[in-house]
Amino acid sequence: MTPADDHPLRYGLVNELHARPSPRLGAPSTVVFVAFKEPDQAATRDRARDDAHLDELVTRHGGQRPDRTANHYAGQIGRHKLRWERHTEFVTYTAYTPGLPPRPFDPSAGAVFPEEWQAAAPGKRVAAVMIQILPLPEDPAEVLDTLEGWFVTDSLAAGWVLEEAALVASDFRIDASGWMRFAVFIREGATEGRIGRIVQRILELETYRAMSMMGLPRARSLSGRLNALDPQLSAIVAGMADEHRPADDVLQELLSISARLETEATQSHFRFGATKAYEAIVMDRVAVLRESRFMGRQTLTEFMARRYQPAMRTVASTEARLKTMLERADRAGELLRTRVDVQRSAQNQQVLESMDRRAALQLRLQHTVEGLSVVAISYYAVGLISYALAPVAEGLGIEKGVLLALLTPLAVLAVWWGLQRVRKRLEGDEGGEH
Known part of the structure; x- marks a missing residue:
């Protein structure tokens, strides 16, 4: 078979499977990650601004200029390895550096992404993560004192991952410098590829968690508007049998409410659909870590179930409520239109008799x-x-x-x-x- 017999998309689709390989990391190492998203219409944003922002960072560090036609970039900038990826709604920057900063989670480790450069980003920062990768002590119990010094104990989640190949811990809080901290303790014998996959799953977990929760403010504001429309819709449905009110007038009121509900559905459809898709990715990333409990501490899975899933259920219930109200309005509209048709038929009969x-x-x-x-x-x-x-x-x-x-x-x-x-x-x- 010659290349001419291949489908024109074959090579591009196969290469897509290898476009974002996991990094290879050792212990100790430091990973700094940021993600930016346009506040509005992120899916239809100007991609050229993303490219220009990446160019500025690479040029600042004297790195190799990226290909503007690609949606991902990997290169060396100073002592850091940089990886950039463009997604439907956001872009991500990840810097991998051997060794650790002078102090645990020192803000100086984030200097690879200067504050003025971040402020000039096309969009707003939705995620900023700092990960420290360290060797696991011979006695894992020694890690507890370290974790309690680095994280807020009340919300600390820690668990073994990948058959106890590593211990992952975080409090899912943003520190004074704006970073969310993760600590990864690597058991001796873990390969660089496995360490890289663990780090990549953590970064994806936090990024898609942030993106999925973008639907929560929309759900809360929409819920308030639905609370105002629901009594009006219920009153119309309850008064449909009132023969003293002209059906045409009632139908006009119902059409007004239906139009507002359709507008809300149109404006919320993309955000709620994206939230559902991002939530599925988050739960998948948690599952592939294959967690097990570490010395009685809550796991990342338990933390997500207690703190994250209620937010997702709020979004899902609001979307379901909007759908139910639309269906109620449609049914009421059909009944009112039937009533109007019957009244008009009676009027036409009277006209014929006359x-x-x-x-x-x-x-x-x-x-x-x-x-x-x-x-x-x-x-x-x-x-x-x-x-x-x-x-x-x-x-x-x-x-x-x-x-x-x-x-x-x-x-x-x-x-x-x-x-x-x-x-x-x-x-x-x-x-x-x-």
Whole structure:
């Protein structure tokens, strides 16, 4: 088989599987990570601004210029290895550095991403993570004192991952310098590739957690608006049987509420859909760490179940409530439209009955006019004929009164017969046209 036989997308799709390999890290090491997202319309943002921001960072450190057509970049900037990735709504920067800072989680470790450079980013920072990778002591219990000194004890989560290859700990809090801290203690014998995969899963966990929770403020604000619309919708549905209120007026009120609900659904559809997708990734990243408990401490899985899942359930319930209200509005609209149709049918029936009555009245009037027409025409016909036959009547000795008496019934019958013939002919012409 020659390359010409391959699908034009084959190589690109296969290369996509290897576009973002896990880093290879040793212990000790320091990882600094930031992610930026546009506040609005992030999915349709200007990608050129992302490229320009990356160029500025690489140029500042004297690194190799990135390819502007790619959605990922890896290169050396000073003593740091930099990895940049562009996603649908956000971009991420990760710097890997051998060794540890002078103090645990020293803010100086984040100097690879200068504050003025971060302030000029196209978008706002949604995640900032600092990870310290250290060798695990021979006695893992010694780690407890260290963790309690680094993290807030009340929210500390710590657990073994990947069959106790490493111990991961964090309090999921933002320190005074704006960083969320993670500590990874590596058991002797863990490979650099496995360490890199653990770190990558942690970074993905925090990034997608932050992105998924973007739906929570939207859900809370939407819930307030739904609280205002729900009583109005319920009142309309409850009053639909009130015959004293015109159905057209009620339908207009319902259409107004339905339009507002459709607007809310349109504005929230993308955010809620993204939240659901990001939540699935978060839970997947937690699962692949294959946690086990460390000395009675809560695990990352338990922390996420207690602190993170309620937020996701809030988003899901708000989305379901919006969908339910839309369905209620649709059903109420169908019922109201049916009521309006029935009322209009009754009105149309009344109009038809009124037309029938008018047609019957017109027919009776027509018959009356025909009778008067027979009398009037007969009167003039008798007069004209009497004048024409007067000389003949005198020669025959017939008096004028007798002549008129003889002519009158004949004239009336002739006129009546003639009008009947005319009407039948007209009716026959109308029937032929139809």
